[in-house]
Amino acid sequence: AQSVTQLGSHVSVSEGALVLLRCNYSSSVPPYLFWYVQYPNQGLQLLLKYTTGATLVKGINGFEAEFKKSETSFHLTKPSAHMSDAAEYFCAVSPGGSYIPTFGRGTSLIVHP
Amino acid sequence: GAGVSQTPSNKVTEKGKYVELRCDPISGHTALYWYRQSLGQGPEFLIYFQGTGAADDSGLPNDRFFAVRPEGSVSTLKIQRTERGDSAVYLCASSFRANTEAFFGQGTRLTVV
Numbered sequence: 001a002q003s004v005t006q007l008g009s010h011v012s013v014s015e016g017a018l019v020l021l022r023c024n025y026s027s028s029v030p031p032y033l034f035w036y037v038q039y040p041n042q043g044l045q046l047l048l049k050y051t052t053g054a055t056l057v058k059g060i061n062g063f064e065a066e067f068k069k070s071e072t073s074f075h076l077t078k079p080s081a082h083m084s085d086a087a088e089y090f091c092a093v094s095p096g097g098s099y100i101p102t103f104g105r106g107t108s109l110i111v112h113p
Numbered sequence: 114g115a116g117v118s119q120t121p122s123n124k125v126t127e128k129g130k131y132v133e134l135r136c137d138p139i140s141g142h143t144a145l146y147w148y149r150q151s152l153g154q155g156p157e158f159l160i161y162f163q164g165t166g167a168a169d170d171s172g173l174p175n176d177r178f179f180a181v182r183p184e185g186s187v188s189t190l191k192i193q194r195t196e197r198g199d200s201a202v203y204l205c206a207s208s209f210r211a212n213t214e215a216f217f218g219q220g221t222r223l224t225v226v
Contacts, residue, residue: 004155009153036217041219042219043116043117043204043216043217043218043219043220044156044204044206044217045217046214046215049214090155090156092155097212098212099208099211099212099213099214099215100146100158100161100169101158102158103148103155103156103157104155105153105154105155106153106154106155
C-alpha cells in the first residue's frame with residue numbers, strides 16, 4: 001500500500017522567495033513519485049516525476065524535487081516564486097511501474113506581491 | 114479535441130436520482146482512469162480501464178458506482194441512488210498506454226441536494 005503526507009495545507013510566500021512544499025510518502029515497494037499542479041478551474045497537470053535514476057528531477061516552470069529514500073521524502077522547490085505559481089499542488093506516489101498514483105491532500109501555494 | 118474532455122462540467126441532482134458522467138479521452142489513448150476529488154482532499158482513485166475492460170476497479174466505493182467503456186474510447190461513470198456524500202469533482206484521465214503519463218480532464222462537479 002502507498003500513502004502520501006503533505007505538510008501544510010497552505011503555504012504563503014512573497015514573490016521572489018524560495019518555494020518549498022513538503023511531501024513524505026510511504027510505500028511497500030520502490031515507488032514512482034509525482035508532483036501535480038492544479039490551477040483554478042483547470043485539470044491536474046504533471047509538474048515532474050521520479051521513476052528511476054537521478055534522484056533530483058527537474059520539471060516545468062522552474063520546479064524541481066529530490067527523491068530521498070532515507071527520509072522517504074520528495075519535497076518540491078523553486079528558487080524564486082512568481083505570482084503565476086499560485087495554485088494547488090499535489091504530491092502522489094504509485095508502486096514502481098505503475099502510473100496510477102495515490103494522491104496527498106494537496107498544498108495551496110499563495111504568492112504575495 | 115487535444116485534451117481529455119468531460120461532460121457536463123457541472124451537474125446538480127436530487128438525492129436518490131441516477132446520474133451519468135462522460136469522459137472523452139485523448140484520441141489513441143488506451144488507458145483511462147476515473148478519480149473522485151472531495152472538497153479539501155486529493156483525488157481518490159476509482160477505476161482504471163485498459164481498452165474496453167476494467168483492469169482495476171478496487172476504488173469504486175460501493176455497488177452504486179459503475180463505469181463502462183464499451184468501445185475502448187469514451188467512458189461513462191454511472192452513479193445510482195445518489196447520496197449527498199457523492200458530491201465531489203469527478204476527474205477522468207487518459208494515457209497512451211498503461212504505465213505512461215496520464216493527462217487529466219477538468220472534471221465534472223457533481224452536487225447532490
